[in-house]
Amino acid sequence: MKSFFSSVKLTLALLIVIALAAVLGTVIPQQEAADTFTSRLSPGMVSVFQKLQLFDIYHSVWFMILMGLLSINLIVCSLNRLPASWKLFRGKSVLDEYDVFRDLPPEQTIMSERTRSDEASRLEGILKKNYRRVERKEAQKGVFLTGEKGNASYLGVYVIHFSILVILTGMIVGFFFGFDAYVSVAEGQSVDTVELKGGKGFKKLDFAVRCDRFTVEYYEDGTPKAYRSELTFTRNGNTIHQGAVLVNHPATVEGVRFYQASYGTVPSGDALIVVRKGRDRTHVMRIGAGQEFDLPGKEGRAKIIRVEGNFMRMGPAVKMQIQSAKRDVQFWVFQNIDEMEAAHPGLKEQVPIFDPGLFNPYVFSLITIQPRHYTGLQVNRDPGVPIVIGGSFLLVSGFMFVFFYSHRRVWIGVAQEGAKTKISIAGRSNKDRVGLDREISRLIGEIRKTGS
């Protein structure tokens, strides 16, 4: 069992199967998009697809099992190999005498006029400048110097594997402790319940969100420049947060994030009406269908019953109802009442419900009907995000260790040869031979330059 999970063949197979599953998910319409696709399939096919969870591959049980297997495989492989890597990381670079200097290319030996001990101390100084760990060993044949760096590169792969597990953990935390919802809020409206995605019902928030205003800005050429929702968050009537939400600029309130996702207009819109009593009082108000207000002189209560953009092809109109102690009247207020009267003199008398002054002494007029927007907000909570970000940082730092550091060891042998001192330089690297060769020629250059 352990050997099954510790095999790299399994790793490769899992990586490929997960990749293929991911491909499948981009070809078969997923989740909501699947609805139109299923109508093209036979019922038998649909049930097969549904049993295999092919309409929601990335959240299917078998995809989770694949990810779980990959995680186990990754843990077992890492634990299996860690002791050996730890040994390499801690290990001493024991020099097996002159073996490393055998078959050295001629450019890696230098003959010097100085004495052996002089050269040995000079070279030790050069190595100390370039390597983290330098050791000196006096042997019968001469002095051996060892320079070593980058042994942490053996551990980088474990950092990478660990970071993948951290990222997966963050995703699981988000899956279990977070939520993903949507809500649309009309201007002036306040809501505290959001609809969970994937038909999972509704969720009540600990606070309410009100849309004060929604605006769209445009560039000169007419393409949209900004979608902006002015939002106020309240609890028990107290404002706890206020601010604008734009695309790329979400708002965070008590760990819940609000994103600008969509917008639209409320069917009826708002009427901008003027209330005039005789000549002395004038009020302008913006009001939507179903809303009520007291008349300025408290003679009664007015209600907007309907708001119509083009009523009976006579332009914008609102239907009002006014209730007082004595009367209960309903009538239409047209925006174009002056033109209508000019075309049909005596209209108000013949059709009293077209008379905006039916409730004496008040006269109402409609200035315009303004579209009322609603803003579509995506509402999310994901406590796994910090974990995923931490994992990503670990991943990148692991890459640095694995790919851009290599364990490099350089040995210098200093031996007497006749009247001269022979310096031999050899090196080894666990990878990146090219880099090591370059480093050795640079070292030789330094030795020659400071030697003459």
Next chain:
Amino acid sequence: MMIMINTTILSWVTFIYFVAFVCYFISAIRHTNLWGRVASVTVLVGLVAHTVGLIIRWVESYKMGIGHAPLSNFYESLIFFSWTIVLLYVVFEWRIKHRSLGVFVVPMAFLAMAFASLSPNINSRIQPLIPALQSNWLTSHVMTCFMGYAAFAIAFGLGCMYLLKSLDRNPAESSKSFLRYLPSSDSLDELIYQSVVLGFVFLSLGIITGSIWAHYAWGSYWSWDPKETWSLITWLIYAAMLHSRFVRGWRGKRMAVLAIIGFAAVIFTYLGVNYLPGLHSYLQS
């Protein structure tokens, strides 16, 4: 339509890259250093002009009052892709002191430029940034992704070279042929590995920056959108490739083939994903 100075420069760059490719080709066929040097100078001139063109385009966007880095639409992405390919190629040529790679890589840069300039569906005008793209993450995300794509493009070129090289049955006899001019199989294998590593690190950075951006823009750092998914597929392919090398010791031909398969996934992530909704609408009709 107003013809801008940057698009004029960039169409000249397309031509220069073509000339550079021809020079590399002649130098590879005739084994002459002179043509090789001409090719290197030409590609450098092209790169400098390309850089100037990109900077001018950037400045022009600010003069129009809609300033943003030239990384915001398909035209600009192709131009930038080509730029990263040539930039990385010049670095590789300088480091490996070998010019045969130019025969395989420079034409990719040329094709990307030509596609950007000539395709009737690609708008070369500077457009204002739509709200979804108005983010500081745009630049870092696009730059890291395309550096990754470019490194994989070079690995692809090297993979093709390796496979061609392995066609050479009698290395000793054909001393005059083009195949002898290619670097040794060992060094090609090492170069494939190095460029794949570079691409893999940049692709990872691209996915991470993209996720952070998505967290701010879409409300979720990962939402299995086709492009995200395909970038993950590409990442998995190269991850499998690196593991097979590290742990199972795969070398040579297998690596070359995987570099080519991986690049096919890169191209699909970049271009093919745009046709996926089309595939769906075909299924619906």
